[in-house]
Amino acid sequence: MSERTIPLIGFGTYRLEDHDQCAALVSEALEAGYRHVDTASAYNNEAAVGEGVRTASVPREDVVVATKVWYDRLDYGDLKRSVEVSLDRMGLSTLDLVYVHWPVSTYDPPRTFAALDMLFEDGLIDGIGVANFTIEQLESAREYCEAGIDVLQIECHPLLPQWELCEYAYSRDIDIVAHTPLLQGELEDVPELRELSADRNCSPVQVGLAWLQSRGISAIPGTSDLTHLVENFESPSIELTEDEQATIDGIERRRRIADPYFAPW
Numbered sequence: 369m370s371e372r373t374i375p376l377i378g379f380g381t382y383r384l385e386d387h388d389q390c391a392a393l394v395s396e397a398l399e400a401g402y403r404h405v406d407t408a409s410a411y412n413n414e415a416a417v418g419e420g421v422r423t424a425s426v427p428r429e430d431v432v433v434a435t436k437v438w439y440d441r442l443d444y445g446d447l448k449r450s451v452e453v454s455l456d457r458m459g460l461s462t463l464d465l466v467y468v469h470w471p472v473s474t475y476d477p478p479r480t481f482a483a484l485d486m487l488f489e490d491g492l493i494d495g496i497g498v499a500n501f502t503i504e505q506l507e508s509a510r511e512y513c514e515a516g517i518d519v520l521q522i523e524c525h526p527l528l529p530q531w532e533l534c535e536y537a538y539s540r541d542i543d544i545v546a547h548t549p550l551l552q553g554e555l556e557d558v559p560e561l562r563e564l565s566a567d568r569n570c571s572p573v574q575v576g577l578a579w580l581q582s583r584g585i586s587a588i589p590g591t592s593d594l595t596h597l598v599e600n601f602e603s604p605s606i607e608l609t610e611d612e613q614a615t616i617d618g619i620e621r622r623r624r625i626a627d628p629y630f631a632p633w
């Protein structure tokens with residue numbers, strides 16, 4: 369992405385399918401300070417996300433708007449059309465980041481990235497992302513994508529630290545965005561985070577997000593609750609000590625939420 373960095377906290381919109389609620393929340397998020405909004409053609413809310421972005425008082429150029437192309441639209445012509453439809457639905461002239469949502473089914477690196485490269489050259493998209501890729505798939509994507517892979521989006525949180533994948537991405541200058549960073553709400557109940565948060569004036573969720581941020585990872589928590597929206601946005605102000613980070617690094621239990629039958633792992 370041209371000179372842009374992904375903010376440490378963004379707003380995830382999966383499951384916000386009520387149009388008015390979603391548009392209002394996106395707009396509220398931007399007014400509260402968020403500058404990154406994540407959607408997907410599969411979330412059935414691109415029109416609402418676009419409306420939220422357009423109606424907020426924040427200049428469009430200050431916001432990273434990201435969407436994703438579903439796995440049945442990854443062949444050359446389909447992908448281009450999918451992005452054009454997303455732009456149309458959102459009422460926007462450009463997208464800051466477009467992801468391959470899952471590297472399966474019609475995913476074909478030469479044809480998929482030729483289409484993304486073309487959209488990039490035409491100025492319709494400003495950055496290219498991949499989601500739910502393995503190291504091997506990321507390696508192959510880098511070979512075919514001429515514009516360069518800007519962002520890897522993966523499930524990441526204290527119960528799924530993804531150490532190797534993150535190290536690989538960072539060593540190739542690829543930013544990381546953590547999806548499902550709150551384990552769809554389960555993060556609140558992780559005892560180590562509860563204990564650490566009790567010693568500070570913050571919540572277990574904020575400690576979990578601060579741990580991602582201490583690793584340089586951006587997160588896109590979702591919420592339909594305005595108190596949570598603000599609470600999540602404030603998490604980057606929490607600086608964990610090395611001991612606190614080590615406690616979370618040391619958690620050995622594993623849990624993955626986004627694990628469909630077609631996942632590539």
Ligand SMILES: NC(=O)c1ccc[n+]([C@@H]2O[C@H](COP(=O)([O-])OP(=O)(O)OC[C@H]3O[C@@H](n4cnc5c(N)ncnc54)[C@H](OP(=O)(O)O)[C@@H]3O)[C@@H](O)[C@H]2O)c1
Pocket residue numbers: 379380381382383406407469499500521546547548549550551552553554556571573588589590591592593595596597599600626
């Ligand atoms: N690339 C992919 O394949 C992929 C897959 C999944 C998700 N994603 C992206 O990642 C985003 C986040 O994932 P997600 O929304 O599924 O799950 P999540 O962010 O891990 O968790 C959302 C849940 O946490 C609760 N929550 C939010 N803030 C909280 C807080 N401060 N304290 C307590 N609970 C809180 C929410 O409930 P309330 O509404 O009550 O706050 C909601 O039930 C999605 O919106 C989407 O943009 C991408």
